[in-house]
Amino acid sequence: MLVAISLGLIFGSCASGVLSLLLVVTRRYRLVRNPFVLGLCYIVWPALTLGSLLLLGRTLELIDVGGPSSQHDAALFACAISFACGVLIAVRDEIRWRKSIGLKERKLPQPWKE
DSSP: HHHHHHHHHHHHHHHHHHHHHHHHHHHHHHHTTTTHHHHHHHHHHHHHHHHHHHHHHHHHHHOOOSSSOOHHHHHHHHHHHHHHHHHHHHHHHHHHHHHHHHTTSSSOGGGGGO
């Protein structure tokens, strides 16, 4: 049981860590509303979420924790909780960054309309 929960925590926190890193790296491009980077963020978010769950399921099958069992459910729950906690931290950091650059007080530049 402990191994399954640990795997869930690892996969969930890694997925949210990659998402946080993506948000930090693309700040400059999202500030000017680069459509390619915005589309990339819209694709990477669900891919990380579903990918981590699928990878966790495959890993659990490899260690013979398959199907509907309490170990499998505990691992999925641990993955979801750790992913949600990491995303909350990333969103809080994103909100602080937006407030620090004054994104709430002014309009964003829209280079394609100029």
